[in-house]
Amino acid sequence: MHSNGFFLKDVAGFLGGYYSCIAIMNGIAALILWRKKGQVGWALVWTALAIAMMVLASLALSASPGMVPALPASVRSLVNRLSGPMIYTLGTFALLAVLFVFRSFFVKPMVAWGILNAMLVLMGLSMADENFAAIVMKPDNVPIVGLVFLLAFFTWLATKQAVVNDDRIARGLPTVEKENDEKVLVWPDLVYTELICMVAVMAFLLVWAIFLPAPLEEPASSVKTPNPSKAPWYFLGLQEMLVYFDPWYAGVVLPSLVVFGLMAMPYLDFNKKGNGYYSIEERKFSYLTYQFGFFVLWITLIILGTFLRGPNWNFFGPFEYWTPYKVEVLNNVDLPQMFWVNLLDQPLPKAPAGASGLVQAGYVLLREAPGLLVMGAYLLLLPPLLAVTVFRGFFAKLGLVRYMVMANLMLLMLTLPIKMILRWTLNLKYIISIPEISLNF
């Protein structure tokens, strides 16, 4: 769908205010830096940016096509064409990896401020696209936009403190938290902070409630299925997993394992360091595991499920119109098919007609032998193998039971990315497929 005058008129006021807010934000930053000695250069940079934002704001308010700042159509269609579940997931992973490796650079306030500005401007430019705006401005999707910025901010805040602490620990100094251990009275120091927080949250909530009406669609009808039908946003990561796994695993077993794994965490993490202060270096393994689970397997999947999955749960680029007529070729094959038919050039093993139940079960096991062996090796052979190699230290510290719980939780968590990669590269549908008892994996 092409942008038209009506859409631009609707969005112009919002964009004008939006760019003005960025301008004010940068103006304040420049003012603060100006009054600090020795930061004049940065103050000038942010002043220039503020002026540029005022220009963008006035262009946006013109509400005329060609004037409202937007990404060029060629860029948008390129992004649409390039984006897909694989590029999106691997790209996010690579981005997070770069941010992590070069964290001591990215946490510098001026760098972080620049990234924030870039995120905001990119968001504004994208909002001038009708298809992008239609999805992002859906009332129930607004919280996820907020979540992205909040997570970025708090991750920056935590990483910055961790970088400082790690540096101090390396130089043999106490952590910042340790230095700050002077005792103060809760009244007034804490209760006033709490009061201010309450007032601020209430004010924020009131403004949100006044400006954004809660969604209310047509009355419920059990015969009119919307396309796409989506779960509430916080469950969309799970719904996205349905692309790769059957509901019994993606919707029941994996979420239960997430809850169980979170509960088990304090009993599996034997590292005594890093308790009560921000640190990454002292607890790299648990840090990276948690961040991988939280960001790559939870948050990015929610964003994918919310913003990039359209009718028939097809993937749509961020600037693509959600047409229900998009056709995606599904030529996924099961592992038994790959093994028996494609590799050995034989038909799938099948019990002769009229065979007893036991014989039939035997044939099913034979048919599924490749998948069962692979999964058996993955879950039964890999933990002991890891225990004598990379996880040797863990095994010694955790003991058999706790080690097996930890190793199996890790391996089950990794089934998701592994299945994703197998799907993208080999079009693998199921590793084990026993429809006789509705067991597909």
Add this chain to the structure above:
Amino acid sequence: MAIGETIRNSQIWKSIFRHPMPLDRRNRIVVMLTNFFLHLHPVSIKKQGIALSFTWCMGGVTFFLFLVETVTGVLLMFYYRPTLEWAYNDILALRDVTSLGILRELHRWGAHAMVITTWLHMYRVFLTGSYKPPREFNWVIGVILLLLTLLLSFTGYLLPWDQLAIWAITVGSNMARATPFLGYEGPGQQLLTVGGIDMITDASDARFGLLGARFVGEETLNRFYVLHCIAIPLAVALLLAIHFWRVRKDGGISGPL
């Protein structure tokens, strides 16, 4: 000032507040010990334990949002009727004609915010390693509270009874249909038969237990309403009490040892 003085010297005031204004050190300590609402807190605390850059105040904000949800929710209960006949119309009226219909916006956005702040609180607790001994069990309670927060939001999602609501709940609850052994489309349910009769059918499986019916209907609305307004909030209130109590008993807010 004289009138303020008179009030503060009156028998009524003194029966409520057993001490003078908390302006000096002694009374600032006494106020924390004698006030019911403040006694959750310790009297004094390490400076880093209240630094916003350390705590993000996210646990507190989550609790505050729970209170906002409770107050707005009770007020909405006066108006909203959870029946097929009225549910949608009541929400429509809240949007279009009712004074203070904004309570619904506050309730809905507060709920979304509460899910986010719960995640952020958990994120902070992880990043500062605060789940480590001696706070392991309080982390476990926190995980249960996270689950209950999601269930509160999920059950509330159905109540407006519009297309968004029933199809989101349909998609979400369809998962229960695939529960191993206990869902009628789940792996292994075929094995649960007695004398050739299936034990697990679409009228006896996990999904039926959740919805009270074979599909999202009036029974589901009633079931989710009771869960949303009574059962889950009571469980959350109890666990919150334990969660806060354990924060104190496990040594207060975490800090370097």
